[in-house]
Amino acid sequence: MPPIEKIHEAYGAIVDDRITLMEGKAEVVSSDLSKKYIITWKDDVYTSNDNSSYWNGYPGYPILAVLMLQGKLSLNREVAECFKGIQWKKRNVEHKNKYAEVVKEIMEEFAAAGIDCEKMQTEIEKVYKEIEQLTITVKRGSLRPPK
Numbered sequence: 001m002p003p004i005e006k007i008h009e010a011y012g013a014i015v016d017d018r019i020t021l022m023e024g025k026a027e028v029v030s031s032d033l034s035k036k037y038i039i040t041w042k043d044d045v046y047t048s049n050d051n052s053s054y055w056n057g058y059p060g061y062p063i064l065a066v067l068m069l070q071g072k073l074s075l076n077r078e079v080a081e082c083f084k085g086i087q088w089k090k091r092n093v094e095h096k097n098k099y100a101e102v103v104k105e106i107m108e109e110f111a112a113a114g115i116d117c118e119k120m121q122t123e124i125e126k127v128y129k130e131i132e133q134l135t136i137t138v139k140r141g142s143l144r145p146p147k
Contacts, residue, residue: 002058005099009061011080028062031088049141
């Protein structure tokens with residue numbers, strides 16, 4: 001299972017329009033636009049070259065975002081829209097990849113702006129439960145850049 005915070009990052013990739021879906025393949029650009037991740041799938045086997053999927057074996061945010069766009073996971077566009085423009089890479093580096101700290105900071109900013117974080121958390125927990133029910137296999141993608 002991925003950290004629940006990867007759902008927040010997947011929302012960001014979707015609303016920032018950083019995903020290009022193709023037949024059996026997707027390209028996802030990182031929040032700082034410095035990297036392009038390649039996701040492929042056939043049946044229920046997904047590969048990705050993002051660090052989470054490649055090194056840890058769980059679906060990272062690029063795979064989660066693709067699964068949302070494919071309709072295999074719920075996608076609440078209203079909740080996702082809140083994550084527009086967030087610089088995930090920068091914040092993750094600042095917090096030494098402690099994803100829970102990053103999301104806590106962001107949620108505090110949302111709460112200060114009057115956003116209903118409880119509704120948002122309920123939706124995120126719903127998606128996390130859906131991830132638990134998925135019957136997909138995650139494999140390493142190639143670390144070599146695509147030609």
